[in-house]
Amino acid sequence: MEKKKKGKILSNRLAIILIGAVAVWSLILGLVIDGYAFTLLGLGTIAAILIFNAVVIVPVVHFGIPTRVGKRIKKADGKVVILHEGFDFVLPLIDDLEEKNIISKKLTTKEIKTKAISRDRLEVFLVGSLQYSPFDPNTYIEREPETISKGLVDAIESEFGKVCGxxxxxxxxxSRTEIEVLINCVLRLKRPPHYFFNEATEMTEKFKQEFPLLEIVANKVMGKISELANIDIDKEEAGKLSPKKWKLKELEKEGEPESKEPKKEEKEIDILAFYRDNTTRISLILDLLEEQQPSPIEKLYGIKVAIFRAAKIGFSEKVQKAFEEERSAIAEMKAAEVRFKKKKQLLEGYIKAGISPEAAVNLIETTTDVKGVERQIISVEGSHSMDLLAFAKLLGGGGKK
Known part of the structure; x- marks a missing residue:
């Protein structure tokens, strides 16, 4: 692809050189022969060259970065000159717009695969996709595509790791939806909502102090102020942003070693519960505020994050197999308990009917389709264990507890 671009640029320059040579030769002939036709031809050709070289066309949904003698052109404020889609003009024979400097503004889709360690030391995998596009050309052109891609993955991995712990x-x-909304907030908002609440306490005043922009939005909608005229939302929706509507839940901490020294109690919000219980409000924030100011990562890379979609959250094959074995074992234990209860009912009936314990056990084993634990150890009244025959003797008065 790069060879094709260079080949096209070279052919354009050769064409200009050839046309220029024709123009110069025409002027020489005009001077020597004293012919106006050759002079006009030469001047016309030179004018055509200058116009041809001065006009540039930037394709739709692209922006261009012209260069002057191989360097980017900067304005008085230090920002690089950016050409937007359509016709534009540059200095002929001095400025150039190479194809490699014409950058697409279309959405880039990045596949996300990351993992983190949970509180119980298991690997949790996150699979999804991220869509973004250039937004600030001056910043975007100074970042390599690989750098932007890695930075986005690192940001997702960092936040996912924090909540997993x-x-x-x-x-x-x-919790796929909660994780999806959380990561969208981290990538698309100047400050994610949960960053404002580091203590699970009464947060009405805290909210008003640390999240004033939401109050501005809500007040604007209800006709109290007019600073944000571009916000269009009905009163009912605005009411959802009220500080009193937010729900906080304290994070339950487990497995922490006890310390003999007195420790100040630190409270944290349950982030998963926060994004589950406040989904409507947070979605509204994403709709209203993401256009106001870029997020730190958007500002860093000069991009606009469109959306993150979480496709799957799961475990490695090894962990998944362990979970399945555990579920299977629990199911088998429950089935064994059901079988025991059925046998117990049958035994009690046979013993009351006067059948001996040995005969009752044999009768159950030969006439029922209950399989698996006929002679296994069973629990009686939660504290004594014995096999089926011993239990039958106990019912028949031939044993002791």
Whole structure:
């Protein structure tokens, strides 16, 4: 692709050189022969060259960065000159707009695969996709595409790792939506909502002090101020932003070693619960505020993050297999308990009917389709264990507890 670009640029320059040579030769002939036709031809050709070289066309949904003698052209404020889609003009024979400096503003889709360690030390995997596009050309052109891609992945991995460390792995299986909204807030807002609440306490005053922009938006909608005239939302929707509507839940900490020294109690909000219980409000914030100011990562790379979609949250094959084995074992234990209860009912009936314990056990084993634990150890009244025959003897008065 790069060779094709260079080839096209070279052919354009050769064409200009050839046309220029024709123009110069025409002028020489005009001077020597004293012919106006050759002079006009030469001047016309030179004018055509200058016009041809001065006009540039930037394709739709692209922007261009012209260069002057191989260097980017800067304005008085230090920003690089950017040409937007359509016709534009540059200095002929001095400025140039190479194809490699014409950059697409279309959405780039980045596949995201990352993992983190949960509170119970298990690997949790996150698979999704991220869409973004150039927004600030001056910043964007100074970043390599690989640098932008890695920075976005690192930001997602960092936030995912933070929240994973607060919960056991199984808490994330049903939390795909919460994780998705959380990462969208981190990538698209100047400051994610949960950053404002580092203590699970009464937060009405804290909210008003640290989240004034939401108050401005709500007040504007209700006709109290007019600073944000571009916000269009009805009163009912605005009411959802009220500080009193937000829900906070304290994070339950487990597995921390006890310390003999007195420790100041530190409270944290449950981030997953926060994004689950406040989904409507947070979605409204994303709609209203993401256009006001770029997020730190958007500002750093000169991009606009469109959306992050979480496709799957799960575990490695090894961990998944362990979970399945655990569920299978629990299911088998429950099934064994059901089988025991059925046998117990049958035994009690047979013993009351006067059948001996040995005969009752044999009768159950030969006439029922309950399988698996006929002679296994069973629990009686929660504290004594014995096999089925011993239990039958106990019912028949032939044994002791």
């Amino acid at each position: 607060t919960k056991d792995a199984d808490a994330f299986v049903k």
